[in-house]
Amino acid sequence: MSRQERAGCRRSFETGRCGPARVGFFAVVVAAVLFGAEIGAPAQSGPSYSVGGRANVRAPLHDLGVPSKQTSENRYAAGFVTGPPYSTEFTMVQDIATVLASGQETGPHGEMALRVLPMVGTGGTRNITDVLSLAGADMAIAPVVLAERLRDAKTFGDIRRRLVYIALLHTEEFHLLVRPEIGSPADLAGKTVSLGEDGSAADTLGREVLDALGAKINAVNLGLNAALDGMKRGQISAALLLSGKPLKPLLDLNARLEGIRFLSIPYSQALQRDYLPSTLRYADYPNIIADGESVDTVAIQSALFAYNWPARSERFELLESFTQSLFSRxxxxxxxxHHPKWHEVNLAAKLPGWQRFRPAERWLDRRPAGEATADSGTGNQRNPTRVSPGQEERLFKEFLRWRERQQGK
Structure with missing residues (x-):
């Protein structure tokens, strides 16, 4: 395939207009990202580097099967892949590590029976592939839509046998920051826009969202600080971030002094399949949004995924201990x-199309009424009406929209 043809396929995939080819090309892109090779180029030999900066010799891709997964040497530490350090997801993993570390009995040298080690990732598909292949990565917070696309692409076989979910978490909102001269998404056409780190969820999904808005941008991949600096200098017209609101670095931004503001992302029909409506409000960002005003945006659902270690293995028992501690506390x-996004989490919520980690399922079956949710109004339903997975997903999305409207009252 020529470079021009590959570029055309990439644009088709990103715009969502390539039909069946969308999943196929997604599989090739993910394989290239995971194995460090350019699409169409021969694989490189030797060690490569992953989260945490450690050398990681990756297994070859055998018939597009799942890469081999070795056991971590640290039997008491659970590796947790998350987003960049500025992200809400990283903050929530730090919350988990801090809370679970407290109240534990320690050994004679201060060692703990359970440690949670945050591992900096991009927040995108790579978080999932690290859990599938990296020895030290047991869990990850990842967007559900990217996990589903990786599953459907079957780049690594049927990952439902290798990947389970512990809990459905919170929504992650798109934050589209623009300079004063940008008045609508159409004004971004041909402009330079930062989509975050290369391979991040904002990079992958941001192109799709902006294309749905009719904005053909000149995309660059910059960290948050570099993107904001470029906007202040007039070198970049906008920056798109994808993470749960509120993002702490944006709370420290003197946005009004710089003329930087949020631009609305309308919930168009083209986005309704994979995205949810959401709103950024004054209470979220009082330094960017005026009192009484709000900005429409879209969001995605995130979940806590884990590697499906063999039952009764050391890693399985470690994740079982982690799950019991997380749920009971x-x-x-x-x-x-702790971050306000915790108030969105309902541990009892189900993720259609995925298997829940069995110790998590057993804990929920035994839980007292209302213990598994931040909102006692959702309660414990022992005999719910049976619905199909498609209906369950639709009802859950309707619930999220209802909750968003209630928060705006």
Missing amino acids: FSEFLGDA
Whole structure:
């Protein structure tokens, strides 16, 4: 395939107009990202580097099967792949690590029976592939839509046998920051826009969202600080971030002094399949949004995924201990010292099309009424009406939209 043809396929995939080819090309892109090779180029030999900066000799891709997964040497530490350090997802993993570290009995040298080690990732598809292949990565917070696309692409075979979910988490909102001269998405056509780190969820999904808005941009991949600096200098017209609101670095931004503001992302029909409507409000970003005003945007659902270790293995038992601690101490995450996104989490919520980690399922079956949710109004339903997976997903999306409207009242 020529470079021009590959570029055409990439544009078709990103715009969502390539039909069946969309999944096929997604599979090739993911394989290239994971194995460090350019599409169409021979694979490179020798070690490569992954989250945490450690050398990681990756297994060859055998018939597009799942890469081999070795056991971590640290039997008491659970590796948790998350987003960049500025992201809400990283903050929430730090919350987990801090809470679960407290209240544990330690050994004679201060060692703990369970440690949670945050591992900096991009927040995109790579987070999932790290869990599938990297020895030290047991879990990841990842967008559901990217996990589903990776599953459907079957780049690594049927990953449902290798990947389970522990809990459905919170929504992650798109934050489209623009300079003063940008008045609508159409004004971004031909302009330079940062989509975050290369391979991040914002990079992958941001192109899709902006294309749905009719904005053919000149995309660049910059970290948050570099993107904001480029906007202040007039070198970049906009920056698109994807993470749960509120993002702490944006709370420290003197946006009004710089003329930087949020631009609305309308919930168009083209986005309704994979995205949810959401709103950024004054209460979220008082330094960017005026009192009484709000900005429409779209969001995606995130989940806590884990590697499906063999039952009764050391890693399985470690994740079982982690799950029991997380679920039984869930109320501790609802305090003011932790990120407000914890209030969106309902541990009992199901993720259609995926298998839940069995110890998590057993804990929920035994839970007291209301213990598994931040909102006691959702309660414990022992005998719910049976619905199909498609209906369950639709009802859940309707619930999220209802909750968004309630928060705006």
